[in-house]
Amino acid sequence: MKYELRVVSVERSLFEGEVEFIIANGADGELGVLARHAPLMTVLKPGPLRIQETFGGPEQVLFVGGGFLEVLPERVTVLADVAEHADEISVERAEEARRRAQEKLAGTLTTAEESEFQQALAVAEARLRLARMRRA
Amino acid sequence: MPAFRDIVRRIDSIKSTQKITKAMQVVAATRLRRAQAAVQATRPYADKMVEVLQTVSERATEYKHPFLVRREGKRAVMILITTDKGLAGAVNVNNIRAATRYMNEHHTEGQRYVTIGRKGRDFLLRYRREVIADVSGVSDRPTVVEVLPAITVALEEYTQGRTDAVLLCYAKWISTMKQEPTIRVLIPAEIPQREGGSTGPRADYIYEPDPESVLDGLLPRYVETQVFQAVLENKASEYSAKMIAMQNATNAAGDLIDALTLYANKVRQAGITTELMEIVSGAEAMRASS
Numbered sequence: 363m364k365y366e367l368r369v370v371s372v373e374r375s376l377f378e379g380e381v382e383f384i385i386a387n388g389a390d391g392e393l394g395v396l397a398r399h400a401p402l403m404t405v406l407k408p409g410p411l412r413i414q415e416t417f418g419g420p421e422q423v424l425f426v427g428g429g430f431l432e433v434l435p436e437r438v439t440v441l442a443d444v445a446e447h448a449d450e451i452s453v454e455r456a457e458e459a460r461r462r463a464q465e466k467l468a469g470t471l472t473t474a475e476e477s478e479f480q481q482a483l484a485v486a487e488a489r490l491r492l493a494r495m496r497r498a
Numbered sequence: 499m500p501a502f503r504d505i506v507r508r509i510d511s512i513k514s515t516q517k518i519t520k521a522m523q524v525v526a527a528t529r530l531r532r533a534q535a536a537v538q539a540t541r542p543y544a545d546k547m548v549e550v551l552q553t554v555s556e557r558a559t560e561y562k563h564p565f566l567v568r569r570e571g572k573r574a575v576m577i578l579i580t581t582d583k584g585l586a587g588a589v590n591v592n593n594i595r596a597a598t599r600y601m602n603e604h605h606t607e608g609q610r611y612v613t614i615g616r617k618g619r620d621f622l623l624r625y626r627r628e629v630i631a632d633v634s635g636v637s638d639r640p641t642v643v644e645v646l647p648a649i650t651v652a653l654e655e656y657t658q659g660r661t662d663a664v665l666l667c668y669a670k671w672i673s674t675m676k677q678e679p680t681i682r683v684l685i686p687a688e689i690p691q692r693e694g695g696s697t698g699p700r701a702d703y704i705y706e707p708d709p710e711s712v713l714d715g716l717l718p719r720y721v722e723t724q725v726f727q728a729v730l731e732n733k734a735s736e737y738s739a740k741m742i743a744m745q746n747a748t749n750a751a752g753d754l755i756d757a758l759t760l761y762a763n764k765v766r767q768a769g770i771t772t773e774l775m776e777i778v779s780g781a782e783a784m785r786a787s788s
Contacts, residue, residue, distance in 0.1 A: 370543040372642050372726055373536075390706050403554065404706035405715050430715065432550060432703070439546055443719070444643065 363397040369440040385412040402433040408488040427485045505762040516751035523744035530737035558709040568686045571662035573608030579668040579732045580618035587739035590617040596679035597667040668728035669735035677735035
């Protein structure tokens with residue numbers, strides 16, 4: 363059974379359509395959403411959002427750099443922080459971003475700055491994993 | 499009377515200026531369309547965000563996020579959005595005037611600014627205002643990542659208790675002919691009321707991890723979205739104003755060319771008349787003497 367899925371970031375809409383199953387990286391671990399899932403609101407951690415138009419069929423992967431997932435009876439919405447299609451991510455760029463974040467971590471930082479860079483690092487690493495996954 | 503050639507040279511120079519202003523007008527028109535499309539593209543996210551905020555805040559009523567608490571003090575941080583380049587009509591002047599006036603009226607102590615755009619920064623620094631952060635050189639297709647540092651600085655000022663409010667000033671796009679400087683209070687944040695009263699008991703969610711953490715995550719993003727939208731709208735206003743300014747410049751150049759062409763022809767005619775008179779009087783003199 364299908365339901366309506368919408369993935370939006372501040373800059374643009376990334377996905378709109380009918381799907382059967384998605385897997386997202388929630389605050390308390392990975393979670394899958396099928397039709398008639400109970401209403402849910404969760405914080406998303408940086409990572410891939412896997413979309414299956416038919417259950418078990420081919421997957422479309424979006425990268426989500428954090429955000430929110432809202433499940434309503436008729437509709438599922440993802441408010442993505444920085445979302446891009448997995449094929450738009452290059453390994454080089456992800457590596458570069460990770461290197462920068464690590465360099466900054468190495469220096470002395472305030473706690474606020476540190477948590478910000480930890481976040482940047484998590485984003486970079488998740489991107490890298492995803493890009494590798496694609497390539498394999 | 500100036501020489502005919504000098505006037506022609508001046509006409510040529512104005513013609514090339516006119517070509518440039520004409521080109522700038524066309525470019526501004528194209529960019530305006532793009533900027534408007536970018537503003538439109540943020541709507542789905544922003545609308546959904548407000549909807550979710552309303553639902554969550556109705557649920558977590560006893561929890562007061564610091565961004566929702568009204569503080570008594572008179573200090574404020576103003577995020578001032580201007581353009582990087584000039585030739586954009588009165589957009590920048592209006593924004594700067596609106597921002598500084600509002601600050602002087604409502605926030606008499608601890609006025610500080612975060613600027614997005616070079617024009618605002620340069621102005622404020624010249625008048626020795628305190629600018630604590632600046633983001634300039636925002637690209638023509640702004641991304642959230644570019645604007646984020648400015649917002650982070652402003653929010654940090656608030657969370658660390660160094661200011662009592664965070665404000666935003668930008669040029670609201672009304673029509674191609676009209677842009678209006680607009681001040682918005684970002685913090686203390688107001689969650690817009692649901693339209694048409696309450697639509698009955700809303701479907702409530704299971705929260706992961708809990709409503710408070712969701713609200714903690716939502717509020718900063720709500721502020722970011724508002725600032726980002728303002729940056730985009732300011733771009734649209736900039737290009738509208740630029741388009742009109744360049745159109746006026748092109749028309750003015752056309753008028754000037756017409757007037758100068760008329761003048762050049764008069765000078766040429768006068769020259770011919772003088773020459774003719776000289777020849778005729780010369781011939782007369784020769785005949786008289788023979």
